[in-house]
């Protein structure tokens with residue numbers, strides 16, 4: 311038995327698919343399967359699909375270990391100048407030996423040594439550190455290193471001299487989870503890793519996860535457990551890659567959108583799914599990591615950045631910290647494109663934030679041949695405006711499709727679909743070639759010019775690739791992208807209107823998708839308001855960078871807490887003018903400038 315066909319069964323009502331998935335809808339595991347999976351596997355709902363027969367409605371998750379083509383986790387860490395002054399400092403002290411005639415306990419003599427050598431007074435010590443203290447003192451022959459947090463509390467103890475502690479910055483996205491392991495002495499990123507968010511099996515997008523929780527009371531615990539387990543697996547992975555002890559990790563910082571943040575904290579996100587969309591807490595959270603089941607040093611802490619509003623999360627607070635628009639004179643538009651677009655507009659005088667419901671089309675969902683970014687997905691497209699012929703490039707293949715040798719260089723599954731950046735390019739190229747009209751209709755008259763444009767009922771589609779599998783851009787796909795880009799554009803315009811500006815000086819695209827899209831195509835489609843092309847750039851994984859800044863620089867925490875309080879929050883859902891802007895933004899590029907870009 312090879313075990314490569316393992317799947318996880320999801321139980322409960324899945325309103326998106328209109329089914330109730332139950333483990334009993336699979337045939338009972340036989341002896342061989344039970345032996346292979348052991349008691350842990352059986353308890354967690356894991357099955358061998360080659361040994362199980364589906365006998366009713368069922369939803370399963372294919373874990374990363376069983377996937378031939380894993381999702382590409384596009385969350386690299388960015389180099390960034392950061393002041394390294396973490397909240398946790400190592401303090402080496404020599405403690406006086408105990409004397410039977412003197413009453414002080416071991417801890418009180420440690421406090422005295424810290425006051426004498428480090429001028430740290432009024433300290434406390436948390437329980438895990440206290441539990442480590444006596445063994446460490448004796449093993450170190452009365453020389454120990456303590457980890458002091460915020461100059462106030464001892465949180466961990468080691469015998470002898472210990473110079474290096476570590477921290478982990480965690481970015482919990484709705485699609486992917488990424489961590490960066492940092493050396494708290496110099497800020498170096500020693501290892502980074504990412505995984506798919508396993509909550510996807512409860513719902514592709516955030517709102518379907520909230521509706522899963524609404525239909526399956528108590529299931530929020532399950533969603534919290536799976537995400538925390540994934541974070542622990544990632545921490546173990548980066549610690550192993552950097553060859554360090556998990557016990558030497560003393561601090562983590564966490565960013566995530568409001569729903570992810572609530573679930574990570576073990577708070578039901580139901581209130582975020584219904585008006586008036588209230589956060590349980592719009593401040594930061596500072597708790598012992600063990601309270602969130604995070605496996606690091608037992609005395610270590612987790613700092614969760616503050617959310618901005620019901621739809622604008624701590625991930626945007628991370629973006630603010632990485633980009634610091636509040637310290638600039640020029641006018642910035644910063645967008646983090648995901649299932650929702652989180653948008654910031656402003657400068658040092660006034661900064662505004664909003665979230666706009668773009669939906670998952672930019673991530674390849676709700677697109678006929680759409681898929682997530684993985685090997686085999688089309689990510690670049692070019693269309694010749696004379697012949698209307700296309701060429702494309704795939705993730706996992708260096709060659710363009712019109713280059714000799716392309717067929718032999720394909721990833722093992724061949725051409726499998728088109729990812730978000732590919733769809734943007736395909737539709738922008740179709741528009742520039744005259745295949746898509748400014749109103750978004752695929753022009754059927756162009757069928758006379760190319761066999762790639764084919765009729766599909768009353769509408770037309772453009773065939774990008776036709777072999778074992780046909781990859782087309784349908785009229786429905788163009789509409790889905792129009793709706794998504796109109797939401798993004800209208801959200802940005804609403805903030806600009808509110809801020810009293812007609813143009814911004816710079817546009818920054820944050821997030822994994824933002825890092826992949828080509829600014830030219832974003833402009834061709836009219837995803838964001840006009841701006842000099844040279845002033846449009848990618849901010850990379852700015853949310854993750856913000857988490858790292860909060861990990862390494864203690865000053866960043868009060869700074870972002872104050873900025874989050876100051877930022878003006880705009881609720882797009884309650885603004886009637888948002889609807890008008892939205893409708894006007896449906897055209898390509900948009901109603902005010904329907905000219906094709908040169």
Ligand code: FES
Pocket residue numbers: 311312313314315316358359360361
């Ligand atoms: S155990 Fe090998 S395919 Fe199922």
